[in-house]
Amino acid sequence: MILPTSVAHFLESRGMIEEALEVATDPDYRFELAIQLGKLDIAKEIAVVAQSESKWKQLGDLAMSSGRLETAEECLKHANDLSGLLLLYSSLGDAEGITELASFAKEHGKNNVAFLCMFLLGKVDECIQLLVDSNRVPEAAFMARSYLPSKVSEIVAIWKKDLNKVNQKAAEALADPEEYPNLFEHWQIAHAVEARVAEERGVYPPAADYGNFADRPATNLVEAFSNMRMDEEPLENGDMEHEVVEQNGDEVQEPGEDDIQQEGQEEAVVVDADSTDGAVLVNGNEADEEWVLTPRH
Numbered sequence: 001m002i003l004p005t006s007v008a009h010f011l012e013s014r015g016m017i018e019e020a021l022e023v024a025t026d027p028d029y030r031f032e033l034a035i036q037l038g039k040l041d042i043a044k045e046i047a048v049v050a051q052s053e054s055k056w057k058q059l060g061d062l063a064m065s066s067g068r069l070e071t072a073e074e075c076l077k078h079a080n081d082l083s084g085l086l087l088l089y090s091s092l093g094d095a096e097g098i099t100e101l102a103s104f105a106k107e108h109g110k111n112n113v114a115f116l117c118m119f120l121l122g123k124v125d126e127c128i129q130l131l132v133d134s135n136r137v138p139e140a141a142f143m144a145r146s147y148l149p150s151k152v153s154e155i156v157a158i159w160k161k162d163l164n165k166v167n168q169k170a171a172e173a174l175a176d177p178e179e180y181p182n183l184f185e186h187w188q189i190a191h192a193v194e195a196r197v198a199e200e201r202g203v204y205p206p207a208a209d210y211g212n213f214a215d216r217p218a219t220n221l222v223e224a225f226s227n228m229r230m231d232e233e234p235l236e237n238g239d240m241e242h243e244v245v246e247q248n249g250d251e252v253q254e255p256g257e258d259d260i261q262q263e264g265q266e267e268a269v270v271v272d273a274d275s276t277d278g279a280v281l282v283n284g285n286e287a288d289e290e291w292v293l294t295p296r297h
Helices: 004-013 017-023 027-037 040-050 053-065 069-078 082-092 095-107 111-120 124-133 137-147 149-163 168-173 187-198 207-214 221-232 257-264
Strands: none
Touching: 004 017, 004 027, 017 027, 027 040, 027 053, 040 053, 040 069, 053 069, 053 082, 069 082, 082 095, 082 111, 095 111, 111 124, 124 137, 124 149, 137 149, 149 168, 149 187
């Protein structure tokens, strides 16, 4: 007696995959055939019965590539595929989905996914706290230096306390910007930028607006803020074109016609091109010319 599975394999080998799916009885084999044919509904029925994470993940990838995003989300949740969900939600600009995923990832110890979710949401303070909770205090300090200057002193204190257990000298070498602001370039400007950017955090444009932001160049906010402040500062002495410069107590006036004529009467130094002995003509008037010998070369 020929088993249905054997017949199904024979049909598949002949490229008759749909016929093989109709004949096959083994659930795993039918699932593979349904995936090959892109029959998501049949594959989903089998996955519901099997409750296999690998099947849910495979089905979720197929659903995502087929554009059936709701089915993809359901499958990825069953598969606990947090990376796949992050890709899906970030592509859709689904801030609510990313928020839920961040909480779920944090509860299940998936700190990498949780960190990325919170960073995409602009929750920098929670990112820093997650690094501290994960015993990644140096990374937390550097992140605070880049994105949240107001938290640097707090994180440096934690870093010092933790490092002091291993190397006291190294702990003492860590500089707190509140105590040594001169060691931190543009420190006050960084605080001003943080306050300005905080107003925009929590605003999530829809994914459809991506084209409006894609071509924008990367901006150094500290430099941009510094340049903006310089542009806003008024000139101390008014219009620079009419500014009077004083040197040694005397006003420096613009040159007039008399000065120009006087400059024209000053002695000019002219090299005599016809001279063979290296002489230099001092006066422009040949009648009163003086010759000064210069060494030959």
